[in-house]
Amino acid sequence: LLRSLSLYLSLSFLSFFFYLSIFLLGAKHNSKIMSIINKQDEKEILFADTLMKCNRKCKMQERIIVLTEKSLYNIDPSTYKAKRRIGLLDIACVKMSGLQDNFFVVSVPSEYDYLYVSSKKIEICLHLRRQYQFVQSGQVLPIEFKNTLEYKVDSGIFREIKFSPENDGVSTQIFEKRKKYRLRLCVDTTA
Secondary structure (H helix, E strand, O other), X not given: OHHHHHHHHHHHHHHHHHHHHHHHHHHHXXXXXXXXXHHOOOOOEEEEEEEEEEOOOOOEEEEEEEEEOOEEEEEEOOOOEEEEEEEHHHOOEEEEOOOOOOEEEEEOOOOOOEEEXXXXXXXXXXXXXXXXXXXXXXOOOOEEEOOEEEEEEEOOEEEEEEEEEEOOEEEXXXXXXXXXXXXXXXXXOOO
């Protein structure tokens, strides 16, 4: 048992450094990404990774998410253009289910929310929460765990995402809600 634990810890340690060397250090040395954050008078990348973003049309788009000392950036990996910069102070909460899915919502009440998909959702949320707490002088970023989440897509347009356990994993259904709250199924991952 002790050998298994030490092997696991050494592999975890190696995978952590593999991540740092491949992506995070790559982002820190990417002149296009550094140019984007330097324009906002930010100097340090605290976390960076590729993930999927669900757009307004329920289509998945690959993005680079970059967390700096004051902001969260959404960058298009094909053009290295910032699609959006969210100040950490503008984030109200992060929402996710308690199930083993890869979805999470970054809630920005003054604008619109983001629905992201990443196998590193817990790691991303922990980095975001840690930096938010630092910027907010100790105030903790709320993380909501519910199996039905609502998020704002645009003015007057909301989506509801429902997670339910299935035999081999998690079923994910996304419904659109307009001002009159008619539900329309957008995405269903049920097999």
